Amino acid sequence: MARLSFLSTAKIEAGIIKNEPDGSGARSNDAGAEHSKLPNFQDGRDDLDIWLTRFERFAESNGWSREKWSSSLCALLTGRALDCYGRLSAEQAKD
Secondary structure (H helix, E strand, C coil): CHHHHHHHHHHHHHCCECCCCCCCCCECCCHHHHHHHCCCCCCCCCCHHHHHHHHHHHHHHCCCCHHHHHHHHHHHCCHHHHHHHHHCCHHHHHC
């Protein structure tokens, strides 16, 4: 039982489980609320391919619907990556 408590605490601290007021510890599917747990892409510091892989894994592990990925992604991009994203058509940005 102590191990379960430790794992639950670790997941809450890692942002995997939100501490709900009703005590349910329900997993969040709200990409907008969870994207703040990911650091912004920093142009010149981060490798874009590695950062995008991290973003995708984070989104999948948090149960985000793919329809919400685009809006969360654009909120985390900076610099040239954001410029490139901004030049995409609406249809391309959803893919």
